[in-house]
Amino acid sequence: MSFAKLLAATTAALALAGVAHAQGAPPSLDLTLRPHASAGALDAVDVTLKLQAPNARPGENFLRLPMVFASVETARYEAADIQVTDTKGAVPLVQKDDPADPSNFMYFRRWQVARETVGDVTVRYKAPARAFRPRLGSGPPFDLRPEAGGVNGAGVTFLALPDTQKPFSLHLAWDLAGMPAGSRAAQSLGEGELRMTGPVELLANTYYMAGPMSSYPAESGGPFAIYWLGAPPFDVQAVASWTEKARTAIATFFGEPDKPYRVFFRKNPYPGTGGAGLLNSFMSGFSDDPPPTVEGMRHHLAHEIVHNWPGSLSGPNGIISWYGEGLAEFYSATIPWRAGLIDTDDFLAQVNERAQSYYGNPVNTAPASEIAAKFWSDTRVRKLPYDRGAFYMAMVDAQVRAKSGGKRSLDDLVKAMIARRDAGQSYDTDAWLSLVVAELGPQAKTEHEEMMAGKLLVPPSEAYGPCFKREDATYRVFELGFDAASLTASPRIVRGLVAGSNAAKAGLKEGDEVTEQVVLDAVQGKPDDTITLKVRRDGKDLQITYLPRGEALPGYRWSRVAEVPGSKCAI
Structure with a gap:
């Protein structure tokens, strides 16, 4: 699964980190994670936060943790589970919950202090690591969980952190005394101890793994690494070496060849895959039934790597998903194809798999306004922004190339959008429309509005270059x-x-x-x-x-134009 909303938050957090560094050293926040075992079985992580003189006052929010994030239940601590002390002793907490989010995307439990704090404050609690936590929907499997003698999970599911956007001098340390000999610890931004400046979202939107884990490369000191516990049921080395090349190609395309990226493999206790994009990283879930293929893992990981650049537009979840998911689908195939990491047949197979998913989707004309409510409960709805967005991007790309005589493409618009965001300008649908209308004329806005209203998209025959042509097809709907x-x-x-x-x-x-x-x-x-x-x-x-198929519906697919040589294929 792609996780554009969380990536937007982490991008904003990194931007705030840069501002904080420029303004001088903010107060310190020291986080220590100590994996805990009972009767030889890892069952929790002891969390200690030390805050430099927060001066918390009654009636003001002090700590917070989501009750649910992307349909995944979190640790959901009660006030009694969290011990807070300052120079005067224990500080009681008052607990308050936000109104529940009916879409199960996110809402918070917050804690306030019952008296004003004095001096530095220490916060302690025990994060439960469970073998399986029931889920409210098909959200990413990134809850805190034991695995193969270690533990891993996303901070957003178990870290109760200060309820503020203000920056801190952050320090993360691991205490691995209770872990097997030779254990290591890593997180989205590196391995072992970590120091950085920025808001607490940098800790919340990070993936954590500790224990007797393996890595690729074996000595992980460069910008790319993959970590895992146990023995995954696929060729990890083949997946990892290809993914490293794909990361380099994608990062180079977006102009940041040295930007770090890490992947964490995690075994699911149920059939199927899943994952979540976090800060400069991706958690990739897998199962033994059935085991993932190397080819499937490649596309899955390339999609998530792309997300680190365009991210998500500002706006309501679901309404804006066409952009981030569409670009990730479009470029996760296009950039590796251009770089020679997949061949033309593989690229064509990905296009036609998307066509099968889109034209064979019985809800493919649902308006964007209806996506959020069913995103986590109906796979047909959840897939729609991916497929619809990718075909929309292919259409825009073909139109820009045609109008400019091949001198410009979708690449130019996407990079201009990213430049806007990096310059602190608006990064939303209106910003996109201003660029595409300037490029293609006012009909581009009408076409976008029609897409959002649910009009079925039909990219032109030459949308993917001279090597392919569109043809009629029939698809049995997913039922x-x-x-x-x-x-x-x-x-x-x-x-x-x-x-x-x-x-x-x-x-x-x-x-x-x-x-x-x-x-x-x-x-x-x-x-x-x-x-x-x-x-x-x-x-x-x-x-x-x-x-799971029903009636047949008309649609389209693309086929190879035999007379065009392969050397002229990648656009």
């Missing part, structure tokens, strides 16, 4: 066969079974309980992939396998 929200409920009870669907024909029944998490995003673009549901009915466990 789960029952209400997709059943898979994100607790418990997962099958509701809304469609009579005559493949699910019903395979034996699924209304009221069956699905006992294991099901990840559907990748299946949508692969017309021959079946899904297997593990269900419980009348006390008996069953497995039901079927092809």
Whole structure:
């Protein structure tokens, strides 16, 4: 999964860090993480925060932690779980929750002090590391979790931090005394101890891993590294070496060849993949059932690396997803193709997999305004901004190249947008439209409005260059066969079974309980992939396998133009 909203927050945090450094040294915040074991099993991380004279007062927010982030439940500490002391002794906390977010994207639990603090303050709490935490939807699996003798998770799920945007002199330290011999610790911004200046979002939007972990390269001191615990069921070296080259190509394209990037592999306790983009990094989840392929991991990681530059526009979640996800889909195939890291057949396969996912999506004309409400509960809705955005970018690219006689392209508009953001100017839909209208004329705004309203997009035949042509195709729609929200409920009870669907024909029944998490995003673009549901009915466990496809719909695909040599393909 792509995580543009979080990347936007981390980009802003890095910008604030630069401002803070320019203004002089702010107060210190020391964070110590100590993985904790009981009876030989790692079960928690002891967290200690030392704050330099925060002068916290009653009625003002002091600490905060999301209650849910991107449909993932966090540690959800109670006030009694957090011990606060200052020079006068214990400081009681008053707990308050924000109104719940009905889309399950994010809302906070906040804590205030019951009396004014005096001098430096120490905050202590124990973050539980659990083998599995039930999820509210299909969010990224980045909760704090033990794995292969170590522990890993995103800070946003377990770090209760000061409730302020003010910068700190940040210091992160690890205490690995309770870990196996030879253990290491790493996070999104490096390995081991860390010092930097900036807001606490730099700690919250960071991924953490500690234990007897491996890395690529084995001595990770450069701008790129991959970390993992245990033994992943795929060729890690093949994935890592390709990803390092892709990172270099993507970073060079965006003008920052030395920008650091780290990947953390993590095993999911259920079938399927998943992940989350964090600060200069990506957490990539995998499972043994089925194990990921090297090719699948390559595209997945390239998509996430691209996110580090265009990020996300300012605006409501869902409404603006077409931009960040569309660019990540477009460039994760285009840049490796230009760099010779994938061949023309691989590039074409990615285009047509997207066509299958988009034209075979029964909700492909849903307006952007409806995406946020169902983003985490319906894979058809969740995939729509990726596919729609990628085809929109291909259309804009083709139009700009045609109008300029090949002298300009989408590349120029995207880099101009990033330059705007870096200069502190607006980075939103209006900014994009001002650039594209200046390039293509007023009809560009109309075309964008039509896309947002749900008009089906049809890129021109030459959208991907002279080596390909568009042709008519027929796609059987992706049809789960029952209400997709059943898979994100607790418990997962099958509701809304469609009579005559493949699910019903395979034996699924209304009221069956699905006992294991099901990840559907990748299946949508692969017309021959079946899904297997593990269900419980009348006390008996069953497995039901079927092809999640329904009626046929017209659409498009691209084919190779044989007479054009491969040397002229990459645009």
